[in-house]
Amino acid sequence: MNRDVAIVAFGQTDHLRRSDELSEVEMLMPVLHEVLAATGLRTGDIGFTCSGSSDYLAGRAFSFTMALDGVGAWPPISESHVETDGAWALYEAWVKLQTGDADTALVYAYGKSSPGSVRDVLTRQLDPYYLAPLWPDSVALAALQAQALIDAGATDEQDLAAVAARSRDAAAGNPHAQLRGPVPHGDYLVRPLRTGDCPPIGDGAAAVVLAAGERAGELCGRPAWIRGIDHRIEAHGLGVRDLTDSPSTRLAAERAGAFARPVDTAELHAPFTAQEVVLRGALRLGDDVTVNPSGGALAANPVMAAGLIRLGEAAARIHRGASDRALAHATSGPCLQQNLVAVLEGDPR
């Protein structure tokens, strides 16, 4: 049987277009201190630490080792790193807690998109034989998916504009978001996607604390229990996939138990408007579900942290009693290539 594990604290930076005055560790440290202070834990109390970031964003090899200074990693701590979104670092930490080797875990993620050109940087994660030599950028690939969805009659440009507007409206209540309130739908960046359909480019970091069993109740008034968590992947070739659907999201949601009972909230990691349409369909979310009350990735998209932030935002709503059962989703790769789904619940009030 699974051990009960909960998210007991969440923190994030303000997400900004540039953060030249801060190194990665300088940007990250206040968030680490925030989640530690929220739980009363000190760095030495943490059983396992796991992070997510990307050397290609930083432009330097082993860039994550510098960030480790911020967690007091010397003398050596039990630590790991994933070269992808921090949501997968949370998954690894959850597994570690399942083994019983640790009772608490610190999970963090950060990304600075400002030093490079993130559209070009993300081409380097693609198939090196058939895709990478063509340098198809992240917006172009998302646009191919959006057009497929429009051709299938599942959405149109007006619908997409409404997704964008609703996200940035919601973000008006999120002081950390980069785009808040009305944002013009704008010109085509890569048609059919307009600038308003695309996420802001920026820098940011986030952290959560996980705790198992009774420890969770000691550290948090209302822990966000992870009732299920799973991640799945689509076929490697874009031209093999049906870009209008996300079977891997649906499978991960099934395995996480998302369909057992309705959720009241969903935090979806959809950097592009059309991807929210795909995810709503795959997850069979009804109109009664509050989707992305934080504004989602369309309001703040610190690459490598934006997925972890979905889990953190969903948990924070449970912490403050705004949700009882929430779904959190994270994605990585082109056109929703890999997808993670977690179901979070608060104890009855």
Next chain:
Amino acid sequence: MLRAPLVVEFPFTRSLGPVQSAFLTGLRERTVLGVRTTDGKVLVPPVEYDPATADELRDLVEVAPTGTVTTWAWNPGPRRGQPLTKPFAWVLVRLDGADTALLHALDVPGPDAVRTGTRVRIRWAATRTGAITDIACFERDQSSSGVTGRHARPHSGRFAAQEGPVTGIVAQARLDYTYSPGRAQSQYIRALAGHRTVGERCPDCRKVYVPPRGACPTCGVATTEQVEVGPRGTVTTFCIVNIKARNAGNAAIDVPYVYAHIALDSADLALHARIAGIPYDQVRMGLRVEPVWSDDARFPDHYRPTGEPDADYDTYKELL
């Protein structure tokens, strides 16, 4: 804030499996190969293993150089490395005879000239090397209808060309950044410009870090108090370099030379630098050294002996 351009550039060299090798060799010979799965589907571009069943796939077939657009996106601003330098459409194309689609560029004058369902054909590159870029792009094809249903034909995967099969690819990668080192390191670099070495002290454990990175790795807290250290220091350990690293900055340096860890006076972390002004085989632990600055340098060119007596081992043993 300090900023500097940073270019990351590398050739990405990869070997090919038998199916990818046949496909890329085929492109060089202006032939498009796919692979047939155990349930009869034809995958183009082909893969070595079935994405659904994980079966090993080796059953090569030839498909047509013509096909149908399955989705598209108009790119008004081509970026470096992309197939065309003028505005073009990204397309997924299902070639006649294939069941899956291939990503490439379509050369059309504007977004009104492309739709899902548009018939297209391959425009081959003039020079072909066995790469996906041997397809220069696609262009519209008014002559073929596609409805006649051209089928995939078996193919051996072998070609008569003298060059032999393509066995690998070299994909050039280049990414441009503007690097900024953040608060602590900016202050360190600024001080160096004035020939001073400035570290930062941890408010908890009181250790002084040089160069400062903004955080104490033991306490996990921000370091903010600046402390000038050195300029003199002690060699804590060293190595003798017999083969020069390939770097233009090393051109004037003769081998063998000594590279050392140096604990600057009042610093709690050793930094590293080259030692000169002493025969390489006389450098030793405990040697007292000082920086040598060349006129306009932003960091010491090297460190040289001060002539002081060697430091006692106990004074630097914690810094090894």
